[in-house]
Amino acid sequence: MFQEVTYLIEVGKVKKILALTILALVVFLAATPAMAAPGYTLTILVKDRAGTAVAGASIVLYDLSLKQVASGITNSSGYVEFTDIDNGTYIAYLSWGSNRTFTTITVAGDTSATIDLSAIFRANVTIDAPITDIEYTVEFLYNETVILKKTVKGNALIYSSKNLNITFPKEVAKFPYKYVFKNVTYDGSVSEANEISLTMSKDYEVKPLYERTWYVAIEPWVAALLLLVIVGGIVFALYFAGKAAKKTLIKHRVREFRFVKREEEE
Helix, strand or coil, X not given: CHHHHHHHHHHHHHHHHHHHHHHHHHHHHHHHHHHHCCCCCEEEEEECCCCCECCXXXXXXXXXXXXXXXXXXXXXXXXXXXXXXXXXXXXXEEEECCEEEEEEEEECCCEEEEEEHXXXXXXXXXXXXXXXXXXXXXXXXXXXXXXXXXXXXXXXXEEECCCEEEECCCEXXXXXXXXXXXXXXXXXXXXXXXXXXXXXXXXEEEEEEEEEEECCCCCHHHHHHHHHHHHHHHHHHHHHHHHHHHHHHHHHHHHHHHHHHHHHHX
């Protein structure tokens, strides 16, 4: 009897310990997601150089390892909100219309930031005729290291809070022509290098120049030979056309002569 009571007490203790363990595990699992989630909100307002809120601007948020963290579109009031963002420094890449913007934002708890284009210097890239839709590369530098690279097409206003590298293609092929890079004008000087580095402490006017040539380069002697062949072909064509016309005329006259002679005989 005494042994049975002892056994029941021991079983009761085991059940109590097991119940407490399960309860602790449930509480821990319920609390873990809340503790793991960053829970910080980043709100960004975008303003143009006139101080007007920009609606419909696309913003992509990257961390410093170039991993895309979030993306969104500004609303009619110029705001976009990102949730569950960790503390740290991020690159915000903004685009709308012909405008491109690179800037950094530091998140420390719930954060509000403003991308005010009147406070950021820009490079106004203008590509003149004969071609205006060239694609070129823009590199955003952070601590003097290229941290983000984007392809931009055609004329653009590129705003940046950090220094930039811009690389234009040496050649653009569009049959039957190709467009060859000649030089780029910026900062009051002309450079024949197709890559430029801009210290974004002021605004820049950047104008690359391209020259149009044939898709396949033709040496002068080859062009002269082709011209000679073409002219010769035309001369021969006219010669044989003349001979054929003369032969036809002779046949026609012979038929007329025979017809007249036959009538006279009758």
